[in-house]
Amino acid sequence: MSDSNLLWCDLANFYENGKKYWDSVPATVDGMLGGLSHVSSVDIGESIKFLKQFIQSPVSKTNTNYALDCGAGIGRVTKRLLLPLFKQVDMLELCQHFLDQAPEYIGDEMSRVPNCICSGLQDFQPEPYKYDVIWCQWVLGHLTDDDLVSFFQKCRLALTADGLIIFKENVSMNAEFDKLDSSYVRTRENYLGLVEQAGLSVIKETKQKCFPCDLFEVRMFAIK
Template sequence: MSSTVTYYLEGYLTPDAKRHKPNTNAKSGSALGSALKKKSPPGPVYEKGIEYWDGVDASVNGVLGGYGEGPVPHIEQLSSRLLLLSLIPSLSPFANPLTPSPTLKPLPAHRRTVLDVGAGIGRVSRHVLLPLFDDVVLLEPVDKFVREGYRAASSGEWRDLPAQNGEDEEQNRRLDQQRNDIKGSKGRGKRVRFVKRGLQNLDPKYPVDEQAEEIGLVSSPKSEINGEGGCMEDEVLYDVIWCQWCLGHMNHEDLVNFLRKAKKALREGEDHYIFVKENCCDDAPGGVGQEFLDEEDSSLTRSHQKWVDCFIEAGLTVKREEIQQGMPDELFVVKT
């Protein structure tokens, strides 16, 4: 079983990420991280974090803290897709700059499935994950976020999930293309399972447990889904688990436990990864890992070494790490 994690550290915070404070020393009098100077630093308060996000607009601009209307989302999404394709070139069915002469293999018997945790309104699922995978399990604790994602997907706003009401020429064209791809063994149809749930005590294999609320399934074309397994199995196994701008709401113990369970939820074999894309503050002197509590949204910003310490404790190996380029200078460094 794969035991690697792609530490995709990016260079920017947002509410969809952990969120934005400059990667410099806090101003005098700031409460940021002050409590962590004590011997027993407090961790994030889950309920306080939910309360904070309940006050944020369920829009790209809302979850990205005001950066959603410029180039930031496009740059960030493109970087994530390129990273996925560079590590798993078989996700691309055609030649591209990363794999100019790909050895095209038959589709695997199973439906390629990805878990998107702390997914917000589904921005990453919609633009990064669903175009490359067959099935997505979208998991988000904030009610209005997950319901907005479900509304947009089920109404045909997601390109890979065209509406099937026959009223829009472009929607019908996309449906016909999907059906042709399925008949030509170039695709299997797409599905997204929307689940309202937090990460605390989550076992990714069983995303719909007693703490979860199933919001709904969006599938297109509905009657032409091929392939084994996928997001609707009683026990879900994943090709990729994607964690972006959400793990800061977990304390150290909960985070390590989640990563251990996530590792066990990956399919056996190669090309199966956990991706972590988060903001990073500076390490303490001597390269020692540290973390700072943002009391506004009750989340932790961890330094590079602190993330690595968590991965090692969870039994993971860092396969690759990248800094997200093209982000505003005033924001934290983002790594994947």
């Protein structure tokens, strides 16, 4: 799949339609998860296991000073996964109304979120050598292939030594376009190809366990 070959979507309005959709979604955990807030705990539990092997194992080298949550929404991942493990976390999110809800949702720990950046991932210009982990969850389907490759490349420059980009996304057997929220569900192979195009390598990959079987398969990839 390449941008010149997007058969099923209106590329001209791809980002605009995505923003329109998310602007209409309530700033709640249920809103973040398309009505599936009951999967939040098992999602976070598996993410903690995946992340800890890079930051809390005897051989891990990745620091835990600063993480970035991409497509952060109201901060579900920031609050439950990243703030318990990192000293500081920045949130990057397209819709201001989600960021506005973050202080109430996250509570006192919001004091360790120095920056709430309202921007599309495709327009984000991160500072170099800033983040130990850049976490992207259920958001990369909102980028075109070319923008995703360029986003990965920018993220790589924003990592500290031994830093990692981790993404957790739905995958399907055949790539699909979802008109409702203007996003792709890519295949595992699509993702691997885009990681390679960005000049990065997969360090570890794991399938999410214990999700309802009528949902898409979800995979976590650690890349650098």
